[in-house]
Amino acid sequence: MEIAIIAHDGKKADMVQFLNKNMDILHQENIKIIATGTTGGKAExxxxxxxxxxxxPLGGDAQIAARVAEGKCKMVLFFKDPMSSHPHEPDINMLIRICDVHNVPVATNEATAQLLLNAIAI
Ligand SMILES: O=C(CO)COP(=O)(O)O
Known part of the structure; x- marks a missing residue:
């Protein structure tokens, strides 16, 4: 199962903490993680x-949206920062819309992301 992780700059520290907390689930054999560039670097x-x-901002959200639309990415964990604005806001909204179009679970905050990961823990 391919899962996308994305975090805005103001939420990257929270994302790293979340990843550390959920290492057991994220290392399950059936799970593959994809990420936008900088978030992915932190995860690595x-x-x-x-x-x-x-x-x-260079198109990472759009790439993830494409993978959702193609049926490759099955879950999106997106730590959005509601307190800052982003030059690529249209891409962000497009990703969330595409998840809704394809009925793919998308978490836009940590509490929901935790519920989604708990649901796939073996
Ligand atoms: O901007 C982002 C999501 O909209 C995240 O991108 P980065 O992980 O490259 O910082």
Missing amino acids: AAGIKVKKLLSG
């Missing part, structure tokens, strides 16, 4: 094997 530094796509 935390010891997670991850396929890094472009950074968000």
Whole structure:
């Protein structure tokens, strides 16, 4: 199962903490992690094997949306920062819309991300 992780700059530290907390689930054999570029770098530094796509502002969110639309990515964990604005806001909204179009679970905050991961823990 391919899972995308994405975190805005203001939420990257929270994402790293979340990844560390959920290492057992994320290392399950059936799980593959993809990420936007900078988030992926942080995840790698935390010891997670991850396929890094472009950074968000350069099209990473759009790449993840494409994988959702193609049926490849089955879950999106997106730590959005509601307190800052982003030059690629249209891409962010597009990713969430594509998840809704294809009925793919998308968490936009940590509490929901935890519930989603708990649901796939073996
Ligand atoms: O901007 C992002 C999501 O919208 C995240 O991108 P990075 O992981 O490259 O910082």
